[in-house]
Amino acid sequence: MSELLHFSENELQEYALLIMACVYTLRIIWLLHFKAGRERQAPTGQFRTNTNKGIVYSWMNIAMPWAMESTRKKAFFYAQFVVFHLGVVFAIGLSFIIPYAPGLLESGILTAILQAVIGLAFLVSLVRLYRRITDKYIRAISSPDDYFSLFLLAVWFFFAVFAAPNKPEQGEAVLLTFFILTAFFLIYVPFSKISHYLYYPFTRYYFGKTMGYRGVYPLAKSKH
Amino acid sequence: MSDNRATQSHKAKKLIERMSKKLNRQMVGSMAACVHCGMCTEACHYVLTNPDDPTYAPAYKADRIRKIFKRHFDWTGRVLPWWVGAKSIKTDAELEELKDIVFGKCTNCRRCSINCPMGVDYATFNRMARGLLVSVGVMPEGVAVVSKDQWEIGNQMGVLKEEYIDTLEWMSEELSDEMDDPEAIIPIDKMDADVVYSINPREVKYDPRTIADAAKIFFLAGENWTMPSEGWDMTNFGLFSGDDDLGGAVALRLYEKVSELHGKKLVISECGHGYRSTRCEGPNWSAHSVPFEMESSVLTMLRYIKEGRIEVDKTKNNVPVTFHDSCNNARSCGLFEEPRELLNLVVTDFREMVPNRSENYCCTGGGGAMSMTEYTPQRLKSAKIKADQLKATGAKIVVTSCHNCVDGLADLIRHYKLGMEVTQLVNLVANAVIVPEKIAVEEAATAEKPKEVAVEHSLEKFKILVVDDEDDIRLYYTVLLEDNGATVIQASDGEEALKLAKSEKPDLITLDLNMPGKDGGEVFEQLRKDPGTAQIKVCIITGRPELRRLIYNRPVPQPEGFLDKPVDDSRLLYDIRKILEVG
Numbered sequence: 001m002s003e004l005l006h007f008s009e010n011e012l013q014e015y016a017l018l019i020m021a022c023v024y025t026l027r028i029i030w031l032l033h034f035k036a037g038r039e040r041q042a043p044t045g046q047f048r049t050n051t052n053k054g055i056v057y058s059w060m061n062i063a064m065p066w067a068m069e070s071t072r073k074k075a076f077f078y079a080q081f082v083v084f085h086l087g088v089v090f091a092i093g094l095s096f097i098i099p100y101a102p103g104l105l106e107s108g109i110l111t112a113i114l115q116a117v118i119g120l121a122f123l124v125s126l127v128r129l130y131r132r133i134t135d136k137y138i139r140a141i142s143s144p145d146d147y148f149s150l151f152l153l154a155v156w157f158f159f160a161v162f163a164a165p166n167k168p169e170q171g172e173a174v175l176l177t178f179f180i181l182t183a184f185f186l187i188y189v190p191f192s193k194i195s196h197y198l199y200y201p202f203t204r205y206y207f208g209k210t211m212g213y214r215g216v217y218p219l220a221k222s223k224h
Numbered sequence: 225m226s227d228n229r230a231t232q233s234h235k236a237k238k239l240i241e242r243m244s245k246k247l248n249r250q251m252v253g254s255m256a257a258c259v260h261c262g263m264c265t266e267a268c269h270y271v272l273t274n275p276d277d278p279t280y281a282p283a284y285k286a287d288r289i290r291k292i293f294k295r296h297f298d299w300t301g302r303v304l305p306w307w308v309g310a311k312s313i314k315t316d317a318e319l320e321e322l323k324d325i326v327f328g329k330c331t332n333c334r335r336c337s338i339n340c341p342m343g344v345d346y347a348t349f350n351r352m353a354r355g356l357l358v359s360v361g362v363m364p365e366g367v368a369v370v371s372k373d374q375w376e377i378g379n380q381m382g383v384l385k386e387e388y389i390d391t392l393e394w395m396s397e398e399l400s401d402e403m404d405d406p407e408a409i410i411p412i413d414k415m416d417a418d419v420v421y422s423i424n425p426r427e428v429k430y431d432p433r434t435i436a437d438a439a440k441i442f443f444l445a446g447e448n449w450t451m452p453s454e455g456w457d458m459t460n461f462g463l464f465s466g467d468d469d470l471g472g473a474v475a476l477r478l479y480e481k482v483s484e485l486h487g488k489k490l491v492i493s494e495c496g497h498g499y500r501s502t503r504c505e506g507p508n509w510s511a512h513s514v515p516f517e518m519e520s521s522v523l524t525m526l527r528y529i530k531e532g533r534i535e536v537d538k539t540k541n542n543v544p545v546t547f548h549d550s551c552n553n554a555r556s557c558g559l560f561e562e563p564r565e566l567l568n569l570v571v572t573d574f575r576e577m578v579p580n581r582s583e584n585y586c587c588t589g590g591g592g593a594m595s596m597t598e599y600t601p602q603r604l605k606s607a608k609i610k611a612d613q614l615k616a617t618g619a620k621i622v623v624t625s626c627h628n629c630v631d632g633l634a635d636l637i638r639h640y641k642l643g644m645e646v647t648q649l650v651n652l653v654a655n656a657v658i659v660p661e662k663i664a665v666e667e668a669a670t671a672e673k674p675k676e677v678a679v680e681h682s683l684e685k686f687k688i689l690v691v692d693d694e695d696d697i698r699l700y701y702t703v704l705l706e707d708n709g710a711t712v713i714q715a716s717d718g719e720e721a722l723k724l725a726k727s728e729k730p731d732l733i734t735l736d737l738n739m740p741g742k743d744g745g746e747v748f749e750q751l752r753k754d755p756g757t758a759q760i761k762v763c764i765i766t767g768r769p770e771l772r773r774l775i776y777n778r779p780v781p782q783p784e785g786f787l788d789k790p791v792d793d794s795r796l797l798y799d800i801r802k803i804l805e806v807g
């Protein structure tokens with residue numbers, strides 16, 4: 001293994017993670033410096049609902065595709081969402097497995113699973129890119145960051161698929177590209193829309209708190 | 225803070241400054257967290273009815289506000305504005321554009337909010353944007369007029385105290401007559417009542433029957449109740465205009481009045497935004513912890529039936545009905561099942577519209593849309609989705625616990641010619657309620673004297689001028705009024721109406737607003753300004769309630785009555801008798 005690849009797999013990732021952690025911390029401090037809205041009134045709604053249930057329901061909402069009309073009606077899009085995000089988790093996992101637990105990849109089973117999921121995520125990212133370009137609603141709300149973030153992830157997935165076997169002896173270019181992209185990704189994320197997962201717990205917490213207190217969460221779904 | 229502030233208009237600068245004070249953690253989260261996934265797009269009734277126009281998409285509309293936020297408050301937008309779609313707002317023309325989006329393209333129904341996987345609550349920050357625009361004087365004319373009335377007169381419709389008290393007394397008399405019991409009255413300002421009942425000024429102005437119906441239910445339930453003489457308006461235009469100061473002041477008036485009367489519970493009549501404002505948002509806007517209980521009259525009526533305080537016979541309401549969930553009641557206050565439970569107790573044929581509960585569509589007149597006449601065409605276009613939903617039920621009556629929805633639904637029913645009626649639970653409960661035998665026997669005895677009653681309520685002495693450009697409507701009113709003894713003369717346009725008013729000196733004029741040539745507003749003003757006709761009583765009857773503004777804005781005394789088309793026999797006679805003080 002070349003020094004460059006060793007550096008890319010280790011120090012570079014650590015520095016990138018450190019930068020990301022610092023920026024995230026600043027981001028959270030920034031968010032928390034805004035005052036939290038307060039509910040002074042007595043709770044409304046059914047007895048089956050309350051603040052805590054609302055918060056938990058809100059956090060779990062994304063894992064309950066039946067809960068919202070939008071995810072119910074767009075089952076294929078929801079499936080894409082799951083695959084795409086699993087791909088992100090697996091690709092990040094890969095960036096840790098290669099430097100810290102390469103033995104896990106020796107059996108080949110884990111490698112195959114990682115490649116399959118990340119490969120599917122790559123395909124989903126292409127579908128999403130196509131959708132973002134061709135769907136007039138999505139195009140109308142897309143910024144350069146939206147396109148670039150998606151493009152970045154697609155490229156990253158692509159290289160992750162080929163980096164998964166972790167065979168530097170067969171050529172380092174793919175592994176190098178994967179780790180340099182991972183580092184870039186870690187540094188770029190806090191500045192981009194990809195940081196949404198940082199906000200997710202907060203937005204969902206507050207929305208769930210309000211809606212639970214007001215008896216709206218868990219949602220009373222349409223009954224036919 | 226770049227984006228050259230020097231080139232920014234004064235109003236734009238103020239808006240940005242004030243935004244920093246309005247932002248709270250929830251809103252900042254909603255601003256920052258949108259991933260532009262588009263999952264909320266089809267949740268919005270505007271999108272569903274304008275499929276070719278992406279500017280109606282919730283995320284697109286939200287981005288018009290979000291980009292200002294990003295440009296000034298989020299460092300990604302400060303550093304790389306173009307990259308993340310951040311942009312400041314600079315000119316008054318841009319403020320006007322924003323106004324048309326936040327007031328004209330969104331009813332704050334929160335349907336997109338509950339469909340967003342990220343928990344982005346667009347409706348909430350859309351309201352914030354409304355408030356910011358209002359604070360710099362940029363708002364639809366209707367919003368300005370109604371807000372002014374609520375600040376100055378204390379209620380949204382400019383109902384004066386005398387008018388309110390007069391209506392309560394009139395309804396009180398009706399109740400005593402109906403129950404044949406001098407104790408069956410509407411108590412005003414009674415101290416230490418268990419229930420203080422607050423209403424929507426629309427009930428005074430256009431629908432006093434709902435006050436009488438509620439009074440009947442309270443009386444039969446043996447409730448120790450009262451209505452306040454002041455601070456009685458539970459509606460709150462602050463919710464629609466985004467003006468928290470107005471919202472807080474209005475809510476406080478009501479809370480203080482209830483406390484002054486030592487009321488134990490505030491019952492809020494059926495009104496979605498009134499319930500949300502009074503029950504849920506008022507304490508927050510006014511930073512006031514309310515020391516008494518507050519509940520929707522839906523819960524009160526349901527409890528009376530469950531506790532056996534009133535009995536109902538559902539066969540009295542045997543026409544197919546459906547139920548519309550008011551967005552404010554449902555998606556903002558969790559009122560889903562109780563109205564249905566109550567409805568099932570008082571009607572024989574209840575049919576759900578689809579979708580329903582939290583997924584129901586807005587009546588499309590929400591968020592104050594009924595007062596913003598400039599957006600009426602796009603509102604009615606967006607109402608197609610609701611019209612289809614109503615039609616599919618096959619119901620004859622649509623029930624809703626919201627006065628705003630009553631107006632919105634009635635308007636779309638008229639526009640799409642659905643031939644349905646809109647009513648509220650209080651009307652159905654009052655119709656189904658069983659009057660205990662003693663009262664019923666006395667009622668029957670009274671009913672044995674139809675001639676006396678007929679004479680007492682006859683319009684025989686009165687001459688009425690019916691003004692409407694539609695022949696069949698004139699004919700309908702004429703036949704109905706003549707059958708009830710009135711002498712009727714007709715005019716089909718404004719000029720003719722003025723001429724006949726002078727020459728015939730009628731006791732009352734029923735006046736349409738939307739007529740070719742001189743419109744009803746002009747005719748009304750001329751009538752009032754001419755000493756020869758100024759004393760003639762006028763009842764406006766319009767198919768376009770939003771045109772009431774044409775009347776409110778005129779510098780002359782208000783008309784004696786307002787009615788919305790289509791108007792049924794009993795309603796027309798009821799109001800005309802009231803105006804002419806008959807019976």
Ligand code: SF4
Pocket residue numbers: 257258259260261262263264265282283339340341342343344346
């Ligand atoms: S508001 Fe929510 S659902 Fe709509 S585009 Fe943004 S993240 Fe997606």
Ligand code: SF4
Pocket residue numbers: 267268269270281282285329330331332333334335336337346347586
């Ligand atoms: S709040 Fe309602 S009207 Fe406004 S964008 Fe969302 S769904 Fe559409």
